[in-house]
Amino acid sequence: xxxxxxxxxxxxxxxxxxxxxxxxxxDLQPVLDQMFHPFLDLLVDAVKKESPRRVLDxxxxxxxxxxxxxxxIGSQDHCTGVDxxxxxxxxxxxxxxxxxxxxxxxxxxxxxxxFPAASIDMIVSxxxxxxxxxxxxxxxxxxxxxxxxxxxxxxxxxxxxxNPFMTTAERAAGPYIELPARQPGVPGQxxxxxxxxxxxxxxxxxxxxxxIQPVDVECSLPERELVGYISRLGPVGLAxxxxxxxxxxxxxxxxxxxxxxxxxxxxIRYVAACWSIRxxxxxRETTPPQP
Ligand SMILES: C[S@@+](CC[C@H](N)C(=O)[O-])C[C@H]1O[C@@H](n2cnc3c(N)ncnc32)[C@H](O)[C@@H]1O
Numbered sequence: 001x002x003x004x005x006x007x008x009x010x011x012x013x014x015x016x017x018x019x020x021x022x023x024x025x026x027d028l029q030p031v032l033d034q035m036f037h038p039f040l041d042l043l044v045d046a047v048k049k050e051s052p053r054r055v056l057d058x059x060x061x062x063x064x065x066x067x068x069x070x071x072x073i074g075s076q077d078h079c080t081g082v083d084x085x086x087x088x089x090x091x092x093x094x095x096x097x098x099x100x101x102x103x104x105x106x107x108x109x110x111x112x113x114x115f116p117a118a119s120i121d122m123i124v125s126x127x128x129x130x131x132x133x134x135x136x137x138x139x140x141x142x143x144x145x146x147x148x149x150x151x152x153x154x155x156x157x158x159x160x161x162x163n164p165f166m167t168t169a170e171r172a173a174g175p176y177i178e179l180p181a182r183q184p185g186v187p188g189q190x191x192x193x194x195x196x197x198x199x200x201x202x203x204x205x206x207x208x209x210x211x212i213q214p215v216d217v218e219c220s221l222p223e224r225e226l227v228g229y230i231s232r233l234g235p236v237g238l239a240x241x242x243x244x245x246x247x248x249x250x251x252x253x254x255x256x257x258x259x260x261x262x263x264x265x266x267x268i269r270y271v272a273a274c275w276s277i278r279x280x281x282x283x284r285e286t287t288p289p290q291p
Contacts, residue, residue, distance in 0.1 A: 011109075011133050012133070012187075013084065013131045013132075013133060013187055014084050014109065017083075017084050017085035017088070017131070018084070018085055018086055018087065020238060020241055021085075021233075021238070022085035022086070022087045022088050023087055024232040024233055024237060025061055025062060025085075025088055026062060026087050026088060026091050027232065028225075028228065028229065028232060028233070029062045029091065031221050031222070031225045031228070031229060033062075033064045034220070034221060034222075035219045035220065035221045036126060036127070036219065036272075038217045038218070038219065039126045039127070039155050039217065039272075039274070040064055040065050040068055040126060042155065042215070042217075042276065043065055043068075043069070043124045043126060043153065043155065044065075044068050044069060044072050046122075046124070046151075046153045047069050047072055047073065047122065047124065048072060050121070050122050050151050050153075052073070052077070052120075052121030052122035052150075052151070053073075053076075053077045053078070053121050054077065054078050054079075054080075054119060054120050054121050054122075055069050055073065055077075055078070055079040055080070055120070055121065055122045055123070055124060056079075056080050056081075056082065056115070056120045056122075056123045056124070056142075056145065057069065057079060057080070057081040057082070057123075057124050057125060057126075057128070058082055058110045058123060058124070058125040058128045058129055058142065058154070059082070059083055059084075059110065059125055059127070059128015059129060059131065060081025060082060060083045060088075060089075060092060060105065060125075060128065061081075061083055061085070061088045061092065061128065062088050062091040062092050062095065063081055063088075063089075063091065063092025063093070063095050063096060063103070063105065064095075064126075065081075065124060065125075065126050066079050066080070066081035066092065066096070066103045066105070067079075067092075067095060067096055067099055067101050067103055069103075069124065070096070070101045070102060070103035071099075071101055075102055078102075078103075078104070079103045079104075080103065080104040080105070080106060081103065081104070081105045081106070082105075082106045082107075082108055082110045082113060083105070083106075083107065083108075083110075083128070084107070084108065084109050084110070084131075085107075086107055089105050089106075089107045092105045093105050110128075110132075110138060110141070110142065111132045111133075111134055111135075111137050111138030111141055112137070112141065113141070115141070115142075115144070115145035116145065117144055117145065118144075118145070118146065118147045118148070118284075119145060119147065120145050120146045120147065120150055121146075121147060121150050121151070122150060122151045122152075122153065123142055123145075123146060123150065123151070123152045123153070123154070124153050124154060125154035125155065125156075126154075126155050127155060127156065127157065127189075128154075129154050129156060129192070130156050130157065130187065130188060130189060130190070130191040130192050131187045131188065131191070132187060133187050135187075135191075135201055135205075136201060136204060136205050137205075138205075139201060139202060139205035139206075139207065140205040140206055143205060143206045143207055143281050146281035147281065148281060148282070148283050148284055149280055149281060149283070150280065150281040151278065151279075151280060152202075152207060152277070152278065152279045152280070152281070153276070153277070153278050154277045155215070155274050155275070155276060155277070156191075156192035156198070156274060156275050156277060157189050157190055157192065157193070157272070157273070157274055157275075158190075158192075158193055158214065158273040158274055158275055159184075159190055159193030159194075159273075160182060160190050160193070162193075162273035163190075163272065163273050165262060165270035165271075165272075166189065166234065167182075168255075168258050168259055168262075169230050169234055169235075169236040169237075169255045169258070169259075170182075170234065170235050170236055171258065172254050172255040172257075172258035173236045173239075173251045173254060173255050175254070176247065176250050176251045176254055177236070177239050177240070177243060177247060177251050178239065179235045179236065179239055180235060182235070185197070189234075192275060192277070195212050195275065198212060198275070198277060199212055202277070202279050206281075206282065207279035207280065207281065207282075208279065208280050208281075208282045209278075209279060209280040210277075210278070210279045211277075211278045211279070212275050212276070212277050212278075213275065213276045213278075214273065214274070214275060214276075215274050215275070215276045216271050216272070216273050216274075217271065217272050217274065218269060218270070218271055218272075219269070219270060219271070219272045220267045220268060220269045220270075221267070221268050222266060222267060222268070223263055223265075223266050223267060223268055224266075225268075226256070226259060226268050227252060227256060230252065230255055230256070230259075231248070231252065236251065236255065
């Protein structure tokens, strides 16, 4: 698969990932990569077991998982990252060049991009598949791109109730700043909270052997990075971009102590409650011979 660029539609998610959220993920790339490294290890281990020749990393962001997989599978085989965010893909390409790794990066909307049919042996994603506004179309498109028997192996968040760390900031900031209510099922971090809905989504978009298992993983970030993290990411980080300096200071003062329970010396530690979602692309339907 070669590098290419297609113009993404200006959906709300596209606007977000090419704007504030994309830039926040670029600026905080080292912190986020440290924090989510255990999930990269899970996906690289899965690749080792599967031995695919062609891997696609969906919503690859700044490229860590794509690059780690490209290093694992070697130069005979290939890993491609696809992402809707131009600033994140730019960083991914730069990091691959700097690492000397041969990985491709495609700037496109994975739900509609015209991937070569039946070209992929394994699809992975670290938190990149919950943002589709037409998830059925997206997973059908990914299945068409997969060869018979290809493995889909993606990580997504379980619900907000299982992930109190992720909603600590908004609970503490609520009295000081207006925040949009989290709506279950809409594109975003917790869109895949409902296991049965995810299973139905995959079944209806043509995937088989669907297996969704909970994974609870301890994640950490340096304590000194916490305020930067809160101020840029999640609903509070987004709302603070529009806030004046006094409001920002009030919100940070209110939010920071709410994280005390997660402080362990110089580190912040919490458990990320996620799904490991696996499925296989079925055998192609063959046209019965004409009488
Ligand atoms: C939470 S970030 C995860 C990034 C990366 N996988 C990582 O673990 O560092 C979600 C990523 O999904 C990408 N994304 C959202 N909607 C997408 C779409 N329709 N097609 C491709 N990428 C998309 C975003 O641009 C963002 O890079």
